[in-house]
Amino acid sequence: MNTSYRIIPCYTGDVSGVCSALFELGGMVVIHDPSGCNSTYNTHDETRWYDHDSLIFISGLAEIDAVFGNDQKLIDDTVDAALNLHPKFITLVNSPIPYLNGTDFEAISRIIQQRTGIPTFYIPTNGMHDYVPGAGMALAEIAKRFVAEPEEKKADSVNLLGVTPLDFAADGSADALRDTVERAGFSVHTCWAMGDTLETLSHSGEASVNLAVSAIGLRTAQVLRERFGTPYVVGTPVGAFSETIFSAIRKAVETGENQFPLSERLHPTESGIFAIGEPVTMGSVLAALDLPGTVLCPLEDCEALLNPNTLSVVGEEEAESALKDANVVIADPLYRPIFPKGAKVIELPHEAFSGRCFRKTMKDLFNIDYDALRKEASL
Amino acid sequence: MKKLAFYGKGGIGKSTTVSNLAVAFAERGLKVMQIGCDPKADSTLALRGGAALTSVLDLVRAKQPFTLEDMVRIGYKGIICVEAGGPTPGSGCAGRGIITALDKLRDYGAYDTYQPDIVLYDVLGDVVCGGFSMPMRGGYADEVYILTSGENMAIHAAANIAMALENFKDRGYAKLGGFILNRRNVKNEDAKVQELSEDFHSRVIASLPHSEIVTDAEELGKTVLEAFPVSDMAEAYRKLAAAVLGEDALC
Numbered sequence: 001m002n003t004s005y006r007i008i009p010c011y012t013g014d015v016s017g018v019c020s021a022l023f024e025l026g027g028m029v030v031i032h033d034p035s036g037c038n039s040t041y042n043t044h045d046e047t048r049w050y051d052h053d054s055l056i057f058i059s060g061l062a063e064i065d066a067v068f069g070n071d072q073k074l075i076d077d078t079v080d081a082a083l084n085l086h087p088k089f090i091t092l093v094n095s096p097i098p099y100l101n102g103t104d105f106e107a108i109s110r111i112i113q114q115r116t117g118i119p120t121f122y123i124p125t126n127g128m129h130d131y132v133p134g135a136g137m138a139l140a141e142i143a144k145r146f147v148a149e150p151e152e153k154k155a156d157s158v159n160l161l162g163v164t165p166l167d168f169a170a171d172g173s174a175d176a177l178r179d180t181v182e183r184a185g186f187s188v189h190t191c192w193a194m195g196d197t198l199e200t201l202s203h204s205g206e207a208s209v210n211l212a213v214s215a216i217g218l219r220t221a222q223v224l225r226e227r228f229g230t231p232y233v234v235g236t237p238v239g240a241f242s243e244t245i246f247s248a249i250r251k252a253v254e255t256g257e258n259q260f261p262l263s264e265r266l267h268p269t270e271s272g273i274f275a276i277g278e279p280v281t282m283g284s285v286l287a288a289l290d291l292p293g294t295v296l297c298p299l300e301d302c303e304a305l306l307n308p309n310t311l312s313v314v315g316e317e318e319a320e321s322a323l324k325d326a327n328v329v330i331a332d333p334l335y336r337p338i339f340p341k342g343a344k345v346i347e348l349p350h351e352a353f354s355g356r357c358f359r360k361t362m363k364d365l366f367n368i369d370y371d372a373l374r375k376e377a378s379l
Numbered sequence: 380m381k382k383l384a385f386y387g388k389g390g391i392g393k394s395t396t397v398s399n400l401a402v403a404f405a406e407r408g409l410k411v412m413q414i415g416c417d418p419k420a421d422s423t424l425a426l427r428g429g430a431a432l433t434s435v436l437d438l439v440r441a442k443q444p445f446t447l448e449d450m451v452r453i454g455y456k457g458i459i460c461v462e463a464g465g466p467t468p469g470s471g472c473a474g475r476g477i478i479t480a481l482d483k484l485r486d487y488g489a490y491d492t493y494q495p496d497i498v499l500y501d502v503l504g505d506v507v508c509g510g511f512s513m514p515m516r517g518g519y520a521d522e523v524y525i526l527t528s529g530e531n532m533a534i535h536a537a538a539n540i541a542m543a544l545e546n547f548k549d550r551g552y553a554k555l556g557g558f559i560l561n562r563r564n565v566k567n568e569d570a571k572v573q574e575l576s577e578d579f580h581s582r583v584i585a586s587l588p589h590s591e592i593v594t595d596a597e598e599l600g601k602t603v604l605e606a607f608p609v610s611d612m613a614e615a616y617r618k619l620a621a622a623v624l625g626e627d628a629l630c
Binding site (some may be wrong): 069100101102103104106107108110111114 | 472474475478508509510512513516517518547549550551552
């Protein structure tokens with residue numbers, strides 16, 4: 001039971017991660033699942049569902065079709081919908097039942113692509129992982145398939161990678177991120193994937209640097225590095241830490257080397273100060289607060305982001321144990337049940353953890369007065 | 380890299396034939412990887428000279444970190460032996476287990492690291508579910524060979540497997556390379572297997588004699604090619620290897 005969750009929630013799942021990452025790109029996402037409605041993946045995990053059109057579908061997998069391995073219904077329904085809706089691409093997403101059945105999504109994707117002429121691909125989720133690998137794989141697949149060879153590199157231009165409401169939920173966050181980067185003298189070439197179309201993203205090879213602002217963006221950064229040699233920087237430009245990020249971007253341009261400014265913040269981990277959550281944003285918040293401390297990372301697909309300031313934790317018990325001597329904790333409010341008594345708390349609601357519970361108090365990380373936040377917490 | 384999958388009714392002699400075939404390829408200087416796709420994890424026994432090999436799924440089950448080398452045992456003539464393994468008998472899903480094991484091999488870079496010239500998938504019995512069709516899926520075997528005798532149940536199983544391949548032809552799966560007759564010396568054996576192959580527009584690429592020497596080698600825990608390298612049976616396996624490589628239509 002030591003990896004179970006009793007008194008705190010678990011994170012948004014991998015399937016929702018795919019939906020969130022691809023929501024604005026004009027593709028059709030088909031989740032092969034028995035769910036009769038889209039609520040789990042969309043209305044619960046997707047802040048844009050009520051305000052924007054989307055092309056997210058559930059296949060309505062029936063028990064008898066699962067037992068007999070009848071893939072034809074999925075194929076026919078997807079082809080039918082696609083020929084009516086003309087999506088820019090079709091993404092098939094796996095869920096626990098077809099995963100255990102061993103449904104061959106690669107082959108089904110090929111058949112659908114042959115019948116529709118629309119690029120079709122599969123994201124290997126299974127509903128048993130968190131949103132980071134789901135969203136990360138989805139954006140990386142877009143980078144592999146749709147980004148064109150650049151004719152030229154554009155100086156001082158930056159792609160922002162890993163921007164979804166799951167990590168940046170406050171209204172206007174994506175725009176604030178763009179503004180922050182542009183005020184520093186860079187041109188935001190694309191934003192993966194809020195506010196830009198698939199066509200815009202297809203020009204990402206022209207940017208001189210990629211900035212992975214969350215763990216979701218890392219896989220895409222690696223694909224673009226491999227395909228076009230574009231160096232990447234990992235970090236979120238928040239508060240005073242922005243200057244460090246911008247210096248890292250300039251250094252990446254000069255040297256062609258990837259930059260990990262969070263790894264350079266070597267602080268002792270015995271400070272009793274902890275931030276919990278997605279390691280890039282939370283590490284950057286700690287840096288913006290100019291606090292020595294440790295980021296507890298309960299998420300998957302973050303191995304490459306772990307550094308001396310980061311501690312990977314699996315399950316509630318491990319997180320609670322790691323926090324037992326904490327004096328200060330920066331985290332989503334729903335983590336409170338595992339905080340030690342007397343710890344000072346800075347609440348930063350995280351959509352991927354508490355969903356819509358704290359929408360009204362969701363903070364825009366790019367417009368926080370971090371000095372004031374420190375004073376508020378009496379640090 | 381040539382990837383071949385071998386199917387056929389349980390007990391028809393797949394593991395024995397595939398292991399001897401592996402040695403025949405290795406004798407030609409080819410680097411061979413044999414992957415047992417059966418929860419019993421006994422495909423490569425005759426190649427390992429009694430050495431233990433932990434199956435891929437046993438490593439996964441232990442929930443401890445493991446490496447590619449932990450999944451592999453280098454056997455006779457340098458043959459790279461792997462056993463997929465399976466869930467505890469009577470529980471879980473063996474087919475899903477095969478998928479997980481083959482995914483692990485790919486994820487750990489088994490094919491890139493060892494770079495075998497030939498990969499042999501020795502697959503449990505019939506294509507009973509999605510998991511056991513995994514070795515014939517895109518990215519795995521290029522060709523499927525089906526072992527059968529002239530016994531009706533063996534022919535029935537072989538026809539089922541061939542039918543599965545036909546059903547999946549629009550999915551980019553492996554092609555049917557042919558049938559291998561592993562004789563049981565029943566009546567009209569040649570004619571029955573020939574008819575089967577014609578029904579599927581295929582061919583019988585080899586006819587292996589029924590020989591006690593196979594059992595004798597098994598008792599020694601070795602392949603025929605290792606235990607009795609100068610024998611008619613060893614020669615039959617070498618001719619089968621030649622046929623699979625397209626050098627000889629029938630042996």
